[in-house]
Amino acid sequence: MDEQDDLTGAPSPDAGDAAARRGAAAAGGEEADAPSRPFVVPCATLGYDAPWRWLRAGWRDLRATPGLTAVFGFVILLVSAAISLLAWNLGRFALLATLLSGFVFIAPLICVGLYCVSRALEHGRTPALSESFVLAKRVAGQAGVFALAQGVIVLLWSRAGMMVGAFFPIDESNADTVWQFLAIGSAVGSIFAALTFAVAAFSLPMIADRDVDMVTACVSSINAVLRNKGVMALWAGIIVVLTALGFATALLGLAVLMPLLAYAAWHGYRETLDAHEWPALD
Structure with a gap:
């Protein structure tokens, strides 16, 4: 058988x-x-000298590409001037919030172009404006998701400010109500500002460098900020001071300071997040 x-x-x-x-x-x-990747990108523990190191590296990138930086700086100056001029002429808070939301949608693409400059220098290549456009086009979808998230935060921030004004109206004859309004409004604004900063600190540089989804990038950015609260608070303070300095110079300083901060943010991302498990963008 x-x-x-x-x-x-x-x-x-x-x-x-x-x-x-x-x-x-x-x-x-x-x-x-x-491939088995973690949900959150591993992050380093930073020292308080890190933000200054990022600024020095950003300044080197700026000095290495004065012409290309000037192009981006001019675009930033035009957009900032247009927003300020329209808001001044029309004088409406609601319109100002709308215009700022519009800038939120434009700024990520400008930042991606600046990150591309630092990325090219890091890889030993000569940065080119065309390369920045190609990368911006490639990550436009992810940058759009980022812009939508930031836009939602801005709108919620605006709504929260209106609610503070409704529940805690200012009586000009009573100084206590003024201080109460300022204290509560500042506290609410600080919460939204901290959330915006935590989301944006490293997420946008990461999507300009790696093939990663925006959710992973944002969560990883928040995690890195929470694990380095003191250092990132210092970095946020530096950003606020330099931005205020740019506005104090009739916006002219923004043409230099904003690219400098973008280059520094790139180096901050590279030092803080270990994203080698995600494929690099060509």
């Missing part, structure tokens, strides 16, 4: 079991070969 089965070619039960085991082993090998 065994010889007859062999002659007819009918598979034996042992052969079927062996084939099943080979199939399971192959499937297991495929699962083992599949």
Whole structure:
């Protein structure tokens, strides 16, 4: 009977079991070969000298690319001047919030272009404006998601400010109500400002460098900020001071300070987040 089965070619039960085991082993090998990445990008523990180191690195990038930086600086100056001029002429807070929201949608693409400059210098290449445009186009979808998230935060921030004014109206004859309004309004604004900063600190540089989704980038940015609260608070303070200095110079300083901060933010991302497990953008 065994010889007859062999002659007819009918598979034996042992052969079927062996084939099943080979199939399971192959499937297991495929699962083992599949990349397994953490949900949050690992981050470093920073010292208080880190923000100053980022600024020095950003200044080197600015000095290495004066012409290209001037192009981006001119665009930033035009956008900032247009927003300020329209808000001044029309004098409506609601319109100002809308215009600022519009800038939130434009700024990420400008920042991606600046990150591309630092990225090219880091890789030993000569930065080119065309390369910045190509990268900005490639990550436009992710930058759009980022802009939408920031836009939602700005709108919620604006709504919260209106609610503070409604629940804590100012009585000019009573100084206590003024201080109460300022204290509560500042506290609410600080919460939204901190959230905006935590989301934006490292997420946008990461999507300009790696093939990563915006959710992972934003969560990783928030995690890195929370793990380095003191250092990132110092970095946020530096950003506020330099931005205020740019506005104090009739916006002219923004043409230099904003690219400088973008270059510094790139180096901050590279030092803080270890994103080597995600494929680099070509």
